[in-house]
Amino acid sequence: MTVAEAVRDLLAVSTDIRQVIVVDHGAVLGAAPGGDDGAADAPGRDDVRVVAAVDGLWQMAALTARLESAADGGAHLEGVTDCGANLEHVVVDLDDATLIVLEAGGRHIVALTAPDPALGLALFDLRTCLADAFPDESAAGEPV
Amino acid sequence: MRLRSVVLAGLAVAATAAAVVARRRRRPSPPAPAVLLGLTDGSTVRLAAGEPSVADLRARASEARAALEAVR
Numbered sequence A: 001m002t003v004a005e006a007v008r009d010l011l012a013v014s015t016d017i018r019q020v021i022v023v024d025h026g027a028v029l030g031a032a033p034g035g036d037d038g039a040a041d042a043p044g045r046d047d048v049r050v051v052a053a054v055d056g057l058w059q060m061a062a063l064t065a066r067l068e069s070a071a072d073g074g075a076h077l078e079g080v081t082d083c084g085a086n087l088e089h090v091v092v093d094l095d096d097a098t099l100i101v102l103e104a105g106g107r108h109i110v111a112l113t114a115p116d117p118a119l120g121l122a123l124f125d126l127r128t129c130l131a132d133a134f135p136d137e138s139a140a141g142e143p144v
Numbered sequence B: 001m002r003l004r005s006v007v008l009a010g011l012a013v014a015a016t017a018a019a020v021v022a023r024r025r026r027r028p029s030p031p032a033p034a035v036l037l038g039l040t041d042g043s044t045v046r047l048a049a050g051e052p053s054v055a056d057l058r059a060r061a062s063e064a065r066a067a068l069e070a071v072r
Helices: A005-011 A047-071 A119-133 A135-140 B004-026 B054-070
Strands: A015-022 A027-032 A086-091 A098-104 A107-113 B035-039 B044-047
Touching: A005 A015, A005 A027, A005 A119, A015 A047, A015 A119, A027 A047, A027 A086, A027 B035, A047 A086, A047 A098, A047 A119, A047 B035, A047 B044, A047 B054, A086 A119, A098 A119, A098 B044, A098 B054, A107 A119, A119 A135, B035 B054
Parallel strands: none
Antiparallel strands: A015 A027, A015 A107, A086 A098, A086 B035, A098 A107, B035 B044
């Protein structure tokens, strides 16, 4: 399954997710706007902007997580070697929507959802999308 | 007389239970976090609106949203 197919399946399955992109090491691999029948497009000229914005959000969220963890006794700081090592997902309430960024295997999947989504379900769908898009790596990387 | 006492005691218990249930129903549920950070160890950090860094995180998220919506 290609990234575009995985993204298309995600939008077909999820009732909350409106729009989604997959970012892999600074490049947008798959993107699909909501309400477009899940048609996944090739990367466009706005890719650089979205990659930078997502990276900025992720780095700040990772730093916040480290600071909060340190305030809780520093238990989460052990083994952390870089800024984003301990963060798995970020969920930000934007009043009329929710932005979710989830990281797996060095890639980020970014989703815009309806307000107050079924969060557990949305996170599961996003993880499944990445696993479908990169089956070999997820099979090798998943703990049993 | 004894039966009357038992009935009254039962009514009192029922009234107390109803009051407790009603109070619990009136109690507002905790507000949803403005930002939720999920960590790789399964724990989460919940940040309510007004907490330090939430405004910055929301501003960056809005920026990411605008960029996301521009991608076609």
